[in-house]
Amino acid sequence: MTEEFHPPIRNRFLIMRLLAIIAHDVKSPLDSILLLISFFKEKDPDMEDYTNFLAVLEPHIKSSKNILEDLLNWAKLLLVEDNTLPEKLVNIKIRDLTDKVIQSVQYFNLNKQIDFLNNIPEDLSYSINVDLYTFVLRNLLMNSIK
Numbered sequence: 001m002t003e004e005f006h007p008p009i010r011n012r013f014l015i016m017r018l019l020a021i022i023a024h025d026v027k028s029p030l031d032s033i034l035l036l037i038s039f040f041k042e043k044d045p046d047m048e049d050y051t052n053f054l055a056v057l058e059p060h061i062k063s064s065k066n067i068l069e070d071l072l073n074w075a076k077l078l079l080v081e082d083n084t085l086p087e088k089l090v091n092i093k094i095r096d097l098t099d100k101v102i103q104s105v106q107y108f109n110l111n112k113q114i115d116f117l118n119n120i121p122e123d124l125s126y127s128i129n130v131d132l133y134t135f136v137l138r139n140l141l142m143n144s145i146k
Helices: 009-042 047-081 094-109 130-145
Strands: 090-093 125-128
Touching (some): 047 094, 094 125, 094 130, 125 130
Antiparallel strands (some): 090 125
8 A cells, every 4th residue: 555545643643633623622612602502592582682692602703713713724834844835934023913812812711810911022023934823822822721
């Protein structure tokens, strides 16, 4: 048999890791959304209930979308690592990007009340892979919230 049918162990590990992340990080917000919907179905809702429901539902959907985008970016990074896609470096202010990532995980931090401090100097810029930086930082922040 050829290698086409037996991918290297490393690729299998990466696929398993991706599936584990999807199972946990995407499934959890979707379960929360389903729980909200089932709770709402059991009530006799009025307009205020709908408004409150949408206010709670929106951050769940946004966070799920962000996680899915991160997973897709991670998959792209794996392709870059395997030289399937070229790496894209962008000169960017690290503080601004870090603030954006911190903001994207704040919904998950509501119950924990962890303060994320960004002490990166305002004028610090680097040429980085934005997708990789965002993915790694968001993953670190999410793990600290858990």
